[in-house]
Amino acid sequence: MKFICGIISFVLGAIFGSFANVLIYRIPRGESIVFPGSHCPVCGHPLSWKDNIPLISYILLRGRCRYCGAKISLRYPLVEFTMAVLFTIGFLITGLHVQLLFVWTAFFLLLVISWIDVDHGIVPDELTIAGVVIGLVGHALLGVPSLLTSLWGLAVALVLGFSVRFLGRVLSGREAFGEGDITTLSMIGALLGADYVFAGIFLGSIVGLIFIAGYYLVRRELSREVKFCPFIFASVVIYFLVSWCCNIFYII
Ligand SMILES: [Zn+2]
Known part of the structure; x- marks a missing residue:
């Protein structure tokens, strides 16, 4: 089966x-x-x-x-x-759990958003808003785990996203975190909860740094413009796999 x-x-x-x-x-x-x-x-x-x-x-x-x-x-x-x-x-x-619908939706939208971000440097609002709506309405209707989890994820994404953006602007004087990154994180929060928002920001930054270092080692130059959405996407997938491995160890 x-x-x-x-x-x-x-x-x-x-x-x-x-x-x-x-x-x-x-x-x-x-x-x-x-x-x-x-x-x-x-x-x-x-x-x-x-x-x-x-x-x-x-x-x-x-x-x-x-x-x-x-x-x-x-x-x-x-x-x-x-x-x-x-x-x-x-x-x-x-x-075969209701949660699978949210996981598939998140993977699908993140893949689309990441490619569009790489190609055009934009994150279409219609995709992220669709993700937020599916997360909130889906959790409200299906109750798995609950609407509160989805709302909490969304709130954490907005607070953390705008904080990192503000800090980046103050410390580096540049736009460190775009609006598209915040809307993408909001979508992740509403679909998968706050854990994945933390993973998206912190793990995503580590994955991004590894990419920049790798790019420099191979090309001997700094990548001109780094898009963050693919790193958020990669970190969500990594966190999904890691939390599964941790669960197995916990069971053992
Ligand atoms: Zn042809």
Whole structure:
């Protein structure tokens, strides 16, 4: 049963990964996410269902458009695969529990937001607001663990986010923490609770520093503009895995 549910989670993740690609491309360009249907960005030819099967189409088409032969970015299957793996990990750790809906929603929105942040340096409010609403309404309706947990997570994100932003401005005189980072943390607080907000800020800073150091060692130059959302995303996934490991040790 668990194996079948794991496979379903993987397939569902790949499908949501495909939808994530649509959001990542269209939202920053102000395009509708429904119309027109999927088309090749080079020749504009509409894509049939055969060209749109997550992961499989890319392999069958050998990474090229069926109509014009243009190379399809490796990013598309990469996003689909990442989402599929995250959905599977989410299920394996959380199990068939209501909490899984919040975990999947957080992973999905964080992946989309992180790519948009890297590409365009913006965090669309419609995505973070959707995350906050799903967190608050979902916890209020399902009561797992409770609306209070969600509200507390949101409050901690706002207080900590604005404090770090204020401190950063006073100490370094620069914008250390953007509004998009605060709205992303608010979404995490509402969906997953205050623990993940702490992880997002503090673990995210450590992951960010490791990235900057690694970048310097490889390129021998400082990365010009560092986007924080991917580090928040990475730290949420790391914290999710670590708290699971801690639980196992606790049980043993
Ligand atoms: Zn084409």
